[in-house]
Amino acid sequence: MTTMSHYPKVLITDETLRDGLQIEREGVTIEEKLELLGMMVDAGLKRMVIGAFVNAMWSPQMGDTAELVKRLQAVEGVAFYALALNDRGREIRREFSPPLTIESIPTTHLHMCAAFIKRNTNKTLEDQERFWHSPIDKMVGKGAINSAIGLSAGYGSNWSGKFSHEARMENLARQYQAWEAIGAKVKRIDMADPMAWNTPLEVAKDIEGIKKRFPTINVFHLHFHNARSMAMLSMYEALKLLDKSDTLIADTAIGGIGGCPYCGNGQATGMIPTEDFVHLLDDLGIPTGIDLSKLIDTHHRLASILGRPLHSQVALNGGFPKAGHFYPVEVPAVYTFNEAQHFRLGKSVYEGNPTPWIKA
Helix, strand or coil: CCCCCCCCEEEEEECHHHHHHHCCCCCCCHHHHHHHHHHHHHHCCCEEEEEEECCCCCCHHHCCHHHHHHCCCCCCCCEEEEEECCHHHHHHHHHCCCCECCCCCCECCEECCHHHHHHHHCCCHHHHHHHCCHHHHHHCCCCCCEEEEEEECCCEECCCEECCHHHHHHHHHHHHHHHHHCCCEEEEEEEEECCCCCCHHHHHHHHHHHHHHCCCCCEEEEEEECCCCCHHHHHHHHHHHCCCCCEEEEEEEHHHCCCCCCCCCHHHCCECEHHHHHHHHHHHCCCCCCCHHHHHHHHHHHHHHHCCCCCCHHHHHCCCCCCCCCCCCCCCCCCCCCHHHHHHHCHHHHCCCCCCCCCC
16 A cells, blocks of 8 residues: 555554553563564564663562663664663663663653652652753753653543643643753654543644644654553544654554553553554555564463453454455354454364355
């Protein structure tokens, strides 16, 4: 299919090993993480967040990130990232670069929920007010630079309710104007939605408002959670409203796993399944260079490691069958999740099921 010229450039950042595994109980080994990582690289993923340098007491699945990185082999054309939330974490991350990639663009970021910033970072909004400007202060006198602004929990909070489009624009404008004041050009926006309050309507308002009020921004980094089944709809709204002069960075995770332990929804939070999003992009003609069948294999390996079903319809049913791979008319009645896997496991999964429309 020919790429639709009005869509933005799309970069997928897979969060399986970080946001995905942080919501799981302990027990996924380094060997299993490396195996999954190898499968994702083999499938064609180019951007992956593989862990976080945070307190292992509160995020035990991230406790082996340093050891994981020590065993990580750099792959040409592939960027491996790790989250760091404070100066100590960022210092450790720098020690592992390479193989880790560190984005050099200076960034400001505001939390909008008093309860969440305390639960997630042990800081208050008053603490944030004292320190959010420090990345800008560090860049004074550095000449023309590009920068980024962002929000966390900007769409709403399980602890304090919905936030308005106007409130988001106000908090973004504070940052944008502060960067402008030192001569920096704001090129990227980061919108993180840990409690899954995003909706297509609100995302559309934001995209239109950002493009109108902050015209230098042409990179939109969206991290939507899916507790209320809105994330894919919201991301599609962004795809429709951005154009070929823009870049959309979309965060996803294999099987749709993910969630912050301090948001109240646990494993039910979820993210956009990487395999489902790739299938959507393929259908829209937006190039990804990713092998969907290999992503589906990764999904099922991850499900076996975690010992529970994951949340991807494409992994359960396959992508659209193509010429040469259409289902044979002899496929019998199919009932179960396992039987639906005949597209990848073969006819053995449905042997013995009835075929009343086929005459002997």
